Amino acid sequence: MKFGVVVFPGSNCDIDCYHALRDVMGQPTEYIWHKDRDLSGFDCIVLPGGFSYGDYLRCGAIARFSPVMDKVIEFADRGKPVIGICNGFQILTEAGLLPGTLLRNQNMKFICETISVKVENANTPFTNLCEEGQVLNIPIAHGDGNYFVDDSTLEEMQVNGQIVFRYCGPDGQVIEGRNPNGSLKNIAGVCNKKRNVLGMMPHPERCMERILNNEDGVIIFKSIINYLEGGGIDG
Amino acid sequence: MDKDLYRKVGLTCDEYEKIKGILGREPNELEINLYGVMWSEHCSYKNSKPVLRMFPTSGERVLQGPGENAGIVDIGDNMAVVMKIESHNHPSAVEPYQGAATGVGGIIRDIFTMGARPIASLNSLRFGELDNSRTKYLFEHVVAGIAGYGNCIGIPTVGGEVYFNDCYKGNPLVNAMCVGIIEHKDIKRGTAAGAGNAVMIVGASTGRDGMGGASFASTELTQESQENRSAVQVGDPFMEKLLLEACLELFQTGCVVGVQDLGAAGLTSACSETASRGNSGMDIDVSLVPRREAGMIPVEVMISESQERMLVIVEKGREDEVTAIFEKWGLHSSVIGRVTDDGMLTIRDKGVIVGQVPAKSLADQAPVYHREYREPGYIEERKTLDLNSIPIPEDMNEILLQLLGSPNIASKEWVYRQYDHMVRTCTAVTPGSDAAVIRIRGTRKAIALTTDCNSRYCYLNPGVGGAIAIAEAARNLVCSGARPLAVTDGLNFGNPEKPEIFWQFRQSVSGMSDACRALGTPVISGNVSFYNETETDAVFPTPIVGMVGLVEDVDHITTQAFRDEGDVVLMLGMNKGEIGGSEYLKVIHGMERGAVPELDLQTEKKVQECCLEGIRKGYVKSAHDCSEGGLAVALAECCISGNIGAVVSCGDGLRKDALLFGESQSRIIITTSPDDLARVEELARKTGVDCLNMGHVGGSTLEVAINGHKEIDLPVKDMEIQWREALKCIME
Numbered sequence: 001m002k003f004g005v006v007v008f009p010g011s012n013c014d015i016d017c018y019h020a021l022r023d024v025m026g027q028p029t030e031y032i033w034h035k036d037r038d039l040s041g042f043d044c045i046v047l048p049g050g051f052s053y054g055d056y057l058r059c060g061a062i063a064r065f066s067p068v069m070d071k072v073i074e075f076a077d078r079g080k081p082v083i084g085i086c087n088g089f090q091i092l093t094e095a096g097l098l099p100g101t102l103l104r105n106q107n108m109k110f111i112c113e114t115i116s117v118k119v120e121n122a123n124t125p126f127t128n129l130c131e132e133g134q135v136l137n138i139p140i141a142h143g144d145g146n147y148f149v150d151d152s153t154l155e156e157m158q159v160n161g162q163i164v165f166r167y168c169g170p171d172g173q174v175i176e177g178r179n180p181n182g183s184l185k186n187i188a189g190v191c192n193k194k195r196n197v198l199g200m201m202p203h204p205e206r207c208m209e210r211i212l213n214n215e216d217g218v219i220i221f222k223s224i225i226n227y228l229e230g231g232g233i234d235g
Numbered sequence: 236m237d238k239d240l241y242r243k244v245g246l247t248c249d250e251y252e253k254i255k256g257i258l259g260r261e262p263n264e265l266e267i268n269l270y271g272v273m274w275s276e277h278c279s280y281k282n283s284k285p286v287l288r289m290f291p292t293s294g295e296r297v298l299q300g301p302g303e304n305a306g307i308v309d310i311g312d313n314m315a316v317v318m319k320i321e322s323h324n325h326p327s328a329v330e331p332y333q334g335a336a337t338g339v340g341g342i343i344r345d346i347f348t349m350g351a352r353p354i355a356s357l358n359s360l361r362f363g364e365l366d367n368s369r370t371k372y373l374f375e376h377v378v379a380g381i382a383g384y385g386n387c388i389g390i391p392t393v394g395g396e397v398y399f400n401d402c403y404k405g406n407p408l409v410n411a412m413c414v415g416i417i418e419h420k421d422i423k424r425g426t427a428a429g430a431g432n433a434v435m436i437v438g439a440s441t442g443r444d445g446m447g448g449a450s451f452a453s454t455e456l457t458q459e460s461q462e463n464r465s466a467v468q469v470g471d472p473f474m475e476k477l478l479l480e481a482c483l484e485l486f487q488t489g490c491v492v493g494v495q496d497l498g499a500a501g502l503t504s505a506c507s508e509t510a511s512r513g514n515s516g517m518d519i520d521v522s523l524v525p526r527r528e529a530g531m532i533p534v535e536v537m538i539s540e541s542q543e544r545m546l547v548i549v550e551k552g553r554e555d556e557v558t559a560i561f562e563k564w565g566l567h568s569s570v571i572g573r574v575t576d577d578g579m580l581t582i583r584d585k586g587v588i589v590g591q592v593p594a595k596s597l598a599d600q601a602p603v604y605h606r607e608y609r610e611p612g613y614i615e616e617r618k619t620l621d622l623n624s625i626p627i628p629e630d631m632n633e634i635l636l637q638l639l640g641s642p643n644i645a646s647k648e649w650v651y652r653q654y655d656h657m658v659r660t661c662t663a664v665t666p667g668s669d670a671a672v673i674r675i676r677g678t679r680k681a682i683a684l685t686t687d688c689n690s691r692y693c694y695l696n697p698g699v700g701g702a703i704a705i706a707e708a709a710r711n712l713v714c715s716g717a718r719p720l721a722v723t724d725g726l727n728f729g730n731p732e733k734p735e736i737f738w739q740f741r742q743s744v745s746g747m748s749d750a751c752r753a754l755g756t757p758v759i760s761g762n763v764s765f766y767n768e769t770e771t772d773a774v775f776p777t778p779i780v781g782m783v784g785l786v787e788d789v790d791h792i793t794t795q796a797f798r799d800e801g802d803v804v805l806m807l808g809m810n811k812g813e814i815g816g817s818e819y820l821k822v823i824h825g826m827e828r829g830a831v832p833e834l835d836l837q838t839e840k841k842v843q844e845c846c847l848e849g850i851r852k853g854y855v856k857s858a859h860d861c862s863e864g865g866l867a868v869a870l871a872e873c874c875i876s877g878n879i880g881a882v883v884s885c886g887d888g889l890r891k892d893a894l895l896f897g898e899s900q901s902r903i904i905i906t907t908s909p910d911d912l913a914r915v916e917e918l919a920r921k922t923g924v925d926c927l928n929m930g931h932v933g934g935s936t937l938e939v940a941i942n943g944h945k946e947i948d949l950p951v952k953d954m955e956i957q958w959r960e961a962l963k964c965i966m967e
């Protein structure tokens with residue numbers, strides 16, 4: 001299975017995603033420069049974290065106009081998996097591939113720490129090896145991770161199972177006290193209706209190896225590989 | 236010419252005469268400005284040079300010592316670590332966010348200028364006490380500035396220190412350190428050689444920001460300084476990220492002869508220093524420099540400190556390769572001149588020569604001053620401490636909690652939670668332990684990094700204080716499983732023209748040098764920041780030590796956290812009950828005085844060797860240095876990190892407060908499994924180190940008995956809340 005990691009000017013988790021996929025997961029992986037327009041041959045596209053274009057206007061607002069994004073949208077429209085992590089999530093919402101938006105953290109500060117998230121939907125290309133309700137410990141590192149969406153869309157998303165991860169306590173309890181950034185309903189990750197596009201603020205690529213004292217992120221990438229190899233998801 | 240112009244640019248009458256002698260004529264206005272910035276203390280080290288010669292700067296692992304953009308130390312297998320620390324104190328006092336941000340940006344440039352990929356940042360910060368809104372504002376915005384720049388560029392901020400003391404109220408210290416990794420064959424130097432080679436400026440365009448910042452850094456802060464905001468640069472981390480990637484890509488082409496970042500004194504220092512190192516000259520035209528503002532005159536272009544710019548010397552005929560790479564990254568690259576062989580820095584404006592001076596005279600011929608020095612009167616007075624006048628507190632639990640909640644000891648999580656310390660996925664030990672540890676991808680190795688300085692010790696006894704700063708930094712690295720390799724120093728002092736300040740400076744450097752020699756850690760780069768004074772007073776002497784160590788195998792990585800029920804708690808070294816200059820004395824008794832702890836460098840060396848050997852053999856399960864707050868605080872930190880209690884006892888006739896909170900040096904708390912106890916004790920005997928069996932790990936409380944009486948009995952949870960929440964409570 002071939003993975004593509006998109007590099008925007010200002011991406012800085014591109015090498016981490018590349019390393020996670022190639023060295024840890026052992027998958028063929030290539031960087032895709034943001035001006036490239038050819039995504040043929042790729043099975044999954046990763047939009048990595050970072051500060052594309054410095055995030056000077058609004059996170060992801062400029063990157064969405066990069067030439068590669070038209071092709072990422074086509075790729076997603078064909079039902080192929082696209083995962084956006086952190087800044088990648090922000091770009092996906094700006095590009096209209098995912099509903100909602102990411103606002104400044106409620107405390108107005110950048111937050112970097114390992115946090116618990118609960119898998120709300122284990123029936124996606126990205127979580128199919130998880131148990132529903134499983135708690136994963138994954139680092140966050142962002143200044144704009146406060147997810148917001150209007151009420152009617154939220155309701156629709158809940159019905160469709162589009163809320164994939166929520167911030168929670170170590171015991172899996174989704175409570176306000178475990179919400180690091182003010183996200184609506186503790187939302188940490190969402191997918192589109194077809195479930196082939198995922199955006200998440202936590203960084204699974206940062207917890208893939210024993211030396212980093214945390215390997216909880218592996219299950220996300222394993223799930224994608226499982227899905228691509230035909231270990232499908234239900235309906 | 237205005238006769239007082241030389242004064243305005245910060246030169247003395249004698250210096251002006253010397254310039255006339257060099258040129259054989261009166262300098263014009265542009266030229267006098269070049270000398271003004273290049274002969275400032277910040278660029279020339281004219282006051283500090285003779286003293287800095289005391290430092291040991293060589294060793295078998297040193298690939299590059301002081302004098303370049305950064306130092307380089309070998310870590311084996313053709314890999315090396317590049318590192319440097321630099322101050323950005325005065326800009327941060329005036330404009331804390333941008334001052335700190337550009338401090339980070341500048342030090343990162345120093346690292347990739349050497350050809351290295353920056354892999355980690357650290358910092359060392361000093362502020363006044365957090366009892367007023369101005370200090371809180373400075374603290375909050377300095378941290379935000381460091382976060383804003385470091386997070387965006389994607390280099391993890393993995394460690395550092397923050398201390399609060401009234402002496403820093405008007406003049407905070409912001410020292411930023413960066414570390415990079417490089418293969419030996421890729422090392423670049425700031426040298427301009429080969430007549431006819433192209434001189435190119437790449438990166439951001441040039442504006443009027445940061446005019447004369449080097450001179451601004453070389454005077455005391457006054458009321459007017461607050462108005463001098465145009466001397467503070469504005470950072471653009473996104474631009475620097477592009478510049479970093481473009482430069483590293485460019486270096487791979489092999490067309491680069493030399494490279495230097497444009498930091499203090501901008502184009503002036505980059506041109507004159509590279510030419511001087513290459514024994515060559517340079518002929519440049521300022522009209523070819525891309526501008527972001529209209530109407531800039533040549534002198535403004537020459538001394539602007541606009542950020543995110545580099546000077547690159549490129550082989551003649553290969554300029555297009557540079558242009559192609561920089562265009563890909565959306566950056567400027569312009570040929571502004573050529574290397575010459577006449578030794579002159581020739582500056583033109585649209586072809587017409589507007590200034591011409593010997594490059595070496597700017598870079599290397601600033602006068603050197605042997606300043607007067609005199610022991611300050613306070614030294615004798617502060618030495619005395621009548622122990623009998625200090626009441627022994629009743630409730631040691633209360634005292635320990637108070638110390639754990641004091642800003643200098645409390646957890647700095649409020650700070651490092653704002654720094655992305657995990658990006659690049661190499662941070663094996665995150666902030667909060669003795670040192671940060673970064674693995675080297677593709678190898679079994681890792682490097683350990685720390686910054687350290689107890690400036691109260693340095694104030695009370697600069698010689699011993701300086702030595703302790705080195706010893707403690709090394710001890711921190713050893714506790715993490717690393718062998719200390721090399722030092723970068725950030726020397727922050729008051730006005731060197733005052734004999735008392737210069738005495739502090741000399742003593743500190745002398746003490747540091749002794750410790751560096753004893754512990755085998757040469758100084759490979761550094762920075763001197765003088766004039767850290769306001770109208771009322773100077774800061775404590777603050778010689779910050781940045782140190783790197785090598786972990787030979789990632790299996791050796793060790794933290795302070797107590798691990799398993801039943802592990803034996805041992806102390807390497809001796810409790811001597813020294814409370815002079817301690818945090819306990821300051822926080823509980825409101826005194827900053829007394830004799831600072833003794834430091835015997837041979838003992839220190841043995842303790843470190845014993846600990847490292849124990850770690851490498853796999854006997855040591857945790858290791859933590861005893862520092863501020865002494866034994867009790869160190870034990871509490873081990874418990875909190877490991878989320879487990881301990882039951883220990885000690886006592887040998889010392890006052891119980893001195894035993895619990897005294898800050899004797901050369902002490903490390905280690906744990907070992909009962910099975911390895913005899914081996915550790917044998918190792919200690921063999922290396923000649925005192926090894927005290929204090930008790931064991933277990934339960935959920937920390938219990939410390941002294942001479943049979945239980946003096947500390949606290950749930951780990953209670954200690955943790957106090958320690959973890961203190962700084963956050965003050966700031967929010």
